[in-house]
Amino acid sequence: MNKGRPMADAVLSSFEPRQLRDVLGTFMTGVTVVTTEDAAGVAHGVTANSFSSVSLDPPLVLWSQSLASRSHAAFRDSDHFAINILADDQIAISNHFAKSRDDKFSGIAHTRGVGGVPVLEGVAAHLECTKVAAYPGGDHMVFVGRVERIGHSSRAALAFGNGRYMVGYSHDLGPASLRLGTSRPAHLQGLRIATEALPAIARSVGDHTLCLAVWGNHGPTAVHWEPSLRPVSNQLRPGFVMSIARSATGRAFAAFLPPEMTQPLVDEDLRLMPATGESLPARRERFAQEIAEVRERGIARAIGAGPSDLHRVAVNAFSVPVFDAEGQMAMALSLTSGAARLPPDWEGEVPRRLAEAGRELSTRLGREGLP
Numbered sequence: 001m002n003k004g005r006p007m008a009d010a011v012l013s014s015f016e017p018r019q020l021r022d023v024l025g026t027f028m029t030g031v032t033v034v035t036t037e038d039a040a041g042v043a044h045g046v047t048a049n050s051f052s053s054v055s056l057d058p059p060l061v062l063w064s065q066s067l068a069s070r071s072h073a074a075f076r077d078s079d080h081f082a083i084n085i086l087a088d089d090q091i092a093i094s095n096h097f098a099k100s101r102d103d104k105f106s107g108i109a110h111t112r113g114v115g116g117v118p119v120l121e122g123v124a125a126h127l128e129c130t131k132v133a134a135y136p137g138g139d140h141m142v143f144v145g146r147v148e149r150i151g152h153s154s155r156a157a158l159a160f161g162n163g164r165y166m167v168g169y170s171h172d173l174g175p176a177s178l179r180l181g182t183s184r185p186a187h188l189q190g191l192r193i194a195t196e197a198l199p200a201i202a203r204s205v206g207d208h209t210l211c212l213a214v215w216g217n218h219g220p221t222a223v224h225w226e227p228s229l230r231p232v233s234n235q236l237r238p239g240f241v242m243s244i245a246r247s248a249t250g251r252a253f254a255a256f257l258p259p260e261m262t263q264p265l266v267d268e269d270l271r272l273m274p275a276t277g278e279s280l281p282a283r284r285e286r287f288a289q290e291i292a293e294v295r296e297r298g299i300a301r302a303i304g305a306g307p308s309d310l311h312r313v314a315v316n317a318f319s320v321p322v323f324d325a326e327g328q329m330a331m332a333l334s335l336t337s338g339a340a341r342l343p344p345d346w347e348g349e350v351p352r353r354l355a356e357a358g359r360e361l362s363t364r365l366g367r368e369g370l371p
Ligand SMILES: Cc1cc2nc3c(=O)[nH]c(=O)nc-3n(C[C@H](O)[C@H](O)[C@H](O)COP(=O)(O)O)c2cc1C
Pocket: 031, 045, 046, 047, 048, 049, 050, 051, 064, 065, 066, 068, 069, 070, 071, 072, 094, 097, 098, 099, 100, 101, 160
């Protein structure tokens, strides 16, 4: 019997540090670089996501630092620190300050604040603090600071969760859904479910670029990317419209959406294809056969595409449909990798897992997308 215990897949009374880290990682945070100046006037800075607000009146904040940190003595002995809340284009700054090294500030644009603390340029916001307490906390020291000065820009803050950098955006309808007292429209609900599932899908298929696409005004449109450590493009962005005839994503839509929605775009795409000596009717005929195969297999592919405007290298791609509660194709779940890393076989392990993820998402959308 579940007597008031929170629902969880597993409840552990003894756990490995890795398991604890994974649980802590589910709590999403921003990313800060905490800075100080030592008695010799040398600047120190560390990337930290342990920052938290404590009190508004008096204005207090805290962060905790590993005792093993090379800069620990500097923060322990200093009376001031600054919390620099990184903007979403400052991943390189975060990585820079997350490594121990001499002279971390060389080449890093900054000014000096209260007590000489370095304030980084381009941050979303910052707080200059006087240290008022330091509490031992296991292998960390918790520093509490009184906020003396603050700075705020219009830049969006970088987010961090499950060990990955993230971009934060407002939750669907936000407060409006509470006011209306309604659940979210099914298509937004579906997109949210699929977006949230992407990191787990990425783990199951391996290190390939994953993309969620919907059918937009101009055809197959990317709405969310789960980047790979070995990216195939630096052009990937939400709103990117893909070719319906040549991309795996487009072919999935061509196969599973009603033809009246897709045919005009297919015709145009086939007409604009580089000349191969094949007549337009022959192209149409071949495309229809290929799409019939996609329908039969439940998965689309594009082999050896590129290099192009989008991809730096030749890529292989697969795409599967995700259906909503009404059985309509709601989005495409697609995967791309350099051709050398992703064999084109229909029966490969990666397309098999992608197809499985597509089916699972469809099941979830059917179940959870219902009003
Ligand atoms: C996203 C992120 C958050 C981190 N948060 C903390 C933290 O809260 N406290 C801490 O001591 N180290 C944290 N670290 C690790 C430090 O940045 C890292 O140990 C750094 O090398 C310390 O610099 P130092 O050795 O020059 O003092 C974090 C690293 C990353 C990437």
